[in-house]
Amino acid sequence: MDVLDAWVTPPKISSPEQELRGRPLELKSYVIENNSNLGQFFSWEGMTGEVRDTGIDTLKILVLLRYKSDLAKGPDRVEFYLDKSDERFWLLHTNFDAELTAKAVEAFVGSGKYAFDNAWFSTNMLDKLSTMPGNKRGGYRIGYFDPFHVRDSNELVQENELVIESKGGFSKRLYGIAENDSELRRALGYDWLTISRGNVQRGVLEELSHDGRFILRRGRSVGDHMILVNQAKDNYIERVNEVEEKRLDAYKENGSAVMRGTPFEFEFSRNIDDWQPFLARLFDAKDPFRLWGIKSKMGEGYYRVLAMDMHTGHPLDIEVTKHMFRVYLPKQSCGNVIMRLFVNLQRNFDATITCPQLSAN
Numbered sequence: 001m002d003v004l005d006a007w008v009t010p011p012k013i014s015s016p017e018q019e020l021r022g023r024p025l026e027l028k029s030y031v032i033e034n035n036s037n038l039g040q041f042f043s044w045e046g047m048t049g050e051v052r053d054t055g056i057d058t059l060k061i062l063v064l065l066r067y068k069s070d071l072a073k074g075p076d077r078v079e080f081y082l083d084k085s086d087e088r089f090w091l092l093h094t095n096f097d098a099e100l101t102a103k104a105v106e107a108f109v110g111s112g113k114y115a116f117d118n119a120w121f122s123t124n125m126l127d128k129l130s131t132m133p134g135n136k137r138g139g140y141r142i143g144y145f146d147p148f149h150v151r152d153s154n155e156l157v158q159e160n161e162l163v164i165e166s167k168g169g170f171s172k173r174l175y176g177i178a179e180n181d182s183e184l185r186r187a188l189g190y191d192w193l194t195i196s197r198g199n200v201q202r203g204v205l206e207e208l209s210h211d212g213r214f215i216l217r218r219g220r221s222v223g224d225h226m227i228l229v230n231q232a233k234d235n236y237i238e239r240v241n242e243v244e245e246k247r248l249d250a251y252k253e254n255g256s257a258v259m260r261g262t263p264f265e266f267e268f269s270r271n272i273d274d275w276q277p278f279l280a281r282l283f284d285a286k287d288p289f290r291l292w293g294i295k296s297k298m299g300e301g302y303y304r305v306l307a308m309d310m311h312t313g314h315p316l317d318i319e320v321t322k323h324m325f326r327v328y329l330p331k332q333s334c335g336n337v338i339m340r341l342f343v344n345l346q347r348n349f350d351a352t353i354t355c356p357q358l359s360a361n
Contacts, residue, residue, distance in 0.1 A: 003081070004222045007095040027222070029229050030092040030105055031212035031236060033336045035115035035312050044113040047104075048075075051082065058085040062092065064104045078104040089119070089237055091229065098215070105213075110287060117290075117311045117336050119212030119236045120343040123351065126193040126208055129232055134224075138194030138205060139167035140175065144187035147348055148278045162187045167194070186270055189347035197224040208232065210343055211288075236339075239358065243335035246357055248328055264338055264357045266325035270350040279303065279320070285310050288344045291337075293318070309337045 007027050042049050052061040060082040065075040078100050083091035094101055109116045121129075130137035146160035162184075166174050178184050192209040194217065204219035206228055214232070216225050248261035272278050283293040283305060293307035298319075305318040314333035319326040325345075329338065338358075346353050 001222060004093060004225075008216055008220050008222060026098065027093065027095050027216040027225060028098065028101055029214040029225070031119035031229070031233050032090045032092060032109060033117040033119055034088055034090050035334060038114060042114070044111050047107050047111070049108070059083060064108055066104050066107055076100050076104065086233075086237070089233055091233065112310070115312045117340065119233070120336070120339040121208065121210050121212065121232065121236065122343050122346055123188070123190045125235065125239070126190055126210070129208065129235065130193060130195045132231055134197050135228065136196045137172060138196055139165070139171045140193045141165045141191040142188055143191045144189065145348060147281050148274070186350045186352055189351040191347070195228060197221070197228060204228070210347060212236075239339065240335045242359060243329070243338045246329070247331045247333065247335070249331040262357060264327045264329065264355055266327070266342060266345060267354050268323050268350045269352045271322045272320070275303070279305070283307060289341060291341070309334060311337065
């Protein structure tokens with residue numbers, strides 16, 4: 001905590017002649033979902049890493065080296081404090097350059113060798129965090145891009161794209177006006193939301209992204225930063241546990257086979273109009289959905305997909321109609337896939353998506 005505090009405290013001027021060159025680099029924290037056994041040394045294509053001891057079992061130093069195509073320039077190096085107090089949901093803290101950090105975390109989480117994933121916060125979950133005791137909602141960014149839309153290469157301005165970045169006291173009012181438009185409402189999924197705690201003298205203004213990244217944009221209270229990070233982490237763990245309690249499980253009771261669990265139904269206000277690009281993009285094994293699947297047409301406007309989560313390699317069974325997804329999650333599968341699918345469909349297809357089986361859509 002002393003180190004984190006030093007990161008967000010501007011250096012003191014020791015003499016009148018000393019020039020103060022701005023505040024230190026911003027404190028950044030990440031929530032990472034872990035299903036791996038990461039050793040002290042590790043590597044995969046384009047990256048190597050090391051986990052160093054600090055003398056505290058649950059606190060490590062994580063060093064990542066990301067190699068660039070130009071080997072003469074050497075690797076990009078980023079260091080994190082790794083908080084493993086929860087073995088499954090890790091926290092990473094750093095004040096390294098934002099661009100280097102973002103690329104390093106993306107490569108670390110996206111490794112096919114280790115089963116890591118982002119934490120996925122829906123627009124409603126971020127809104128809920130902003131109303132928790134001590135928190136206050138600030139601005140937001142919406143970056144709606146429809147990867148399922150057939151694009152016209154001759155058009156300079158593409159349809160089905162929207163970027164809004166709004167800050168200040170009127171930002172919530174602007175969002176409310178946009179919500180009143182039935183078409184526009186479907187594009188209003190957050191990239192990030194800013195939340196403040198405290199005041200100018202002792203507080204923070206934080207940027208929370210949909211994929212579990214926190215950036216301390218203003219303020220010096222590391223305590224408030226950690227309160228907000230842990231509020232989000234605890235809320236996310238609760239959501240994933242709820243998902244996994246609903247996974248399908250077959251067992252015997254009094255000599256009879258019994259099925260326990262329930263499917264997850266994602267309901268849209270927007271219809272799927274062009275099946276080929278929609279199914280091809282959703283199950284191409286790439287970010288952000290990280291799903292691969294074998295698709296079968298069961299009827300007009302009705303498909304079944306035997307899918308695999310590229311995060312862990314676990315299976316899931318999906319039914320798709322023009323206005324709904326139904327996802328059957330087997331007992332051994334990771335519940336994080338439901339959160340990832342929901343949030344990225346919300347941001348890239350229909351922000352009005354709902355799922356009755358998730359208590360906080």
